[in-house]
Amino acid sequence: MQTPTFSLYWALIIYGALLGLIYVFPKTRQLYKKAFDFSVLKKFPTYLLILTAFLTIFFANLVIFKRHLSSTFNLLTSNYSQTLFLDTFELISLLVGKLIIAPVFEELMFRVPLSIWMNRRFYFILALLGSSIIFGMMHSEYPLFGVILGIVFGSVYGLTKSIVPGILVHFLWNLFSLYYFNYI
Template sequence: MSSKGPDLQDFMPSSSFVPQRSALNRTNLSDFLLLLIISIGGTRLLLPVFDGFFLSLPWSDDAVNAARLALGLMLHSLIALITTWFIFFYRRQIKLKDIELGPWSNQWLRTALPMAAPIILTTLLINYTISLLLGDSFNNPQSTVVETLGHTPSSLVVLITGTLIIAPVLEEIIFRGLLLGWLELKMSRLKALMVSSLAFALVHGAPLLVPALFVAGMGFGFARQKAKSLWPAIVLHAIFNGLSVLLILSAPA
């Protein structure tokens, strides 16, 4: 009696899932570019409007910078959320089921948890290797954001809400739900996974973090492909962000 190990196809969704996502054919590349332009440009246009208000506050420079950064993060998320809804869900009439975001099930947690450690350890190793190569010139912009916000209760609320809830849900809807789903209709699943992961890494605007974010994106996308649901990717993303923030907060000053 012969025993055969699991094949890679055992961990990939069957081809039958592609026609079920055909509603994504209603979108195109210009929709994603428009989302990117409005999300980034809208924040940069609106945030300076509040500069006068911040300067009028009897706060220290550190407190003003933290408040301005928190507002910028919230504005960016709100603009991205509204734009995503309008372009894809209202204008293109895409439904949540089309991006494989259905009801929650505990099985999504069981799918995500075993994948968390390999993704986190790999990205930590990548960043550690880059830091060894670059020395003092390696600057993690995520550390700068956390340090600017500070360790006050209000800043921790902003961090927890943004990194564990808003970013995982919104970014996974965009990159693993909409973009990866659309690309899977245009090319092989592996190519689609790689392209969407690269876009995910580049859009963060941190060149030194691109390799680690690319690997993280590959892990999140593979989880969605394996489970045929967006929930495992959201869970993995939340775990990844939460641990990243925890490591930054616990690092010696």
């Protein structure tokens, strides 16, 4: 049974095309290489920023969707799991797509181009808002929350000058939401 909101094949095609474009243009390739700065993970403030970003997303979710802190189900006894009828391949595809492919490639597509304007605060804010609105439209199930996600992920990227913390926040949020919203 295929989940209606996710297709691993289409994601691979879209993200493969992005990788192809990055490979073709040398200046773009340099931009993306520079964005993968793992040295920021050696600094304690980066982890505080990751935690702050995660909590900001969590509380924005509570407010936007009018949820309560106890709104999750007990996954061990719940019949509401959306993966209940998935076979092994579909479950693995869902997990790989939501936990690896989406965080990495969405951050690459939406955050790294912001670095062109990173040294000019006004242009960076405009670019951040523009990319966040597009990010929200790409998440058509929850566009306003998608814009908030885009702003948080872009802010993490802007503050650290590295895509790695943004990918980690995105991964953590997707992992948490799979549990919290009872997908697994």
